[in-house]
Amino acid sequence: MQTHSSFPRLLLLAGVLALASSPAGAALNIFACEPEWGALAETLAGDQAKVYKATTALQDPHHIQARPSLIAKVRRADLVICTGAELEIGWLPLLLRQAGNARIQPGKPGYFAAAEHVSMLEVPVRLDRAEGDVHPLGNPHIQTDPRNIARVAAPLAKRLEEIDPAHASAYASHYHAFSQRWQQAMQRWQQEGAPLRGVPVVVQHKGWTYLERWLGLVEVTALEPKPGIPPSSAYLAQVLDTLKDHPAKLVMYATYQDDRASQWLSQQAGIPKVQLPFTVGGSDAAKDLYGLYDDTLHRLLQALR
Numbered sequence: 001m002q003t004h005s006s007f008p009r010l011l012l013l014a015g016v017l018a019l020a021s022s023p024a025g026a027a028l029n030i031f032a033c034e035p036e037w038g039a040l041a042e043t044l045a046g047d048q049a050k051v052y053k054a055t056t057a058l059q060d061p062h063h064i065q066a067r068p069s070l071i072a073k074v075r076r077a078d079l080v081i082c083t084g085a086e087l088e089i090g091w092l093p094l095l096l097r098q099a100g101n102a103r104i105q106p107g108k109p110g111y112f113a114a115a116e117h118v119s120m121l122e123v124p125v126r127l128d129r130a131e132g133d134v135h136p137l138g139n140p141h142i143q144t145d146p147r148n149i150a151r152v153a154a155p156l157a158k159r160l161e162e163i164d165p166a167h168a169s170a171y172a173s174h175y176h177a178f179s180q181r182w183q184q185a186m187q188r189w190q191q192e193g194a195p196l197r198g199v200p201v202v203v204q205h206k207g208w209t210y211l212e213r214w215l216g217l218v219e220v221t222a223l224e225p226k227p228g229i230p231p232s233s234a235y236l237a238q239v240l241d242t243l244k245d246h247p248a249k250l251v252m253y254a255t256y257q258d259d260r261a262s263q264w265l266s267q268q269a270g271i272p273k274v275q276l277p278f279t280v281g282g283s284d285a286a287k288d289l290y291g292l293y294d295d296t297l298h299r300l301l302q303a304l305r
Helices: 002-020 035-048 068-075 092-099 146-163 165-192 209-215 233-245 260-269 289-304
Strands: 028-032 049-053 079-082 111-113 200-203 218-222 250-254 273-276
Touching: 028 035, 028 068, 035 049, 035 079, 035 146, 035 165, 035 289, 068 092, 079 146, 111 146, 146 165, 146 209, 146 289, 165 289, 209 218, 218 233, 233 260, 250 260, 250 289, 260 273, 273 289
Parallel strands: 028 049, 028 079, 079 111, 200 218, 200 250, 250 273
Antiparallel strands: none
């Protein structure tokens, strides 16, 4: 009799456990490769998700170690959000293989690549490793243009609705509120950034292509002879010669980068160097997506003055 009386309780417990393990019964587990996509996921998902960010603004997203702790996070994820375009080619495929999570493999609803939803710039016409860290699908640093955030937000909200239909109305509502506020912010940023149009700049790494397109900045040259290749003394001397004929007003680098080359050029050419946050968390002011672009514009305009 005791066995029969405990059976309904066991069924009830099994049902509760099954509900808790499903997206409808618990917060989604979202694994974001970069801080910008983690921030966007938090905005669109709200209380319906727990978001883990695999990297910080102080790390080079090209070169991340596939640590066991990251594998464990991917194993439990309902959704993986990454830039794609082979930005994470050195570590994400290993995480996906080792995690053994069928839900989040490429081609499945649980895998979302942001770069698939924007127009890629600097797509190479030929592939040659001698050209440095060339990305065959184009420059992956799409987050430096807020218009790309808007382009990614809509399909990401739809994906959240697809994998967690029980909370679809919440995701749609969050997206609508975000979209309205984001459009207003972009209009403001466009006005504030007007003085930067046509300003010639030097970049330390070719990570600012989308920012340049957005603001109308003109890239004179880069401090890396080829993407990902540190500059030699001879190459830096060539850069200095280039600036004699084509002067620049700023030299830009990201928070995660060693600034020695930018510092040297700043002193030699007599132009200000400006450290930009690059992603959410890259400065004290860049605490969220809005702060990222607010602070980026503030730093550029201050350096220009």
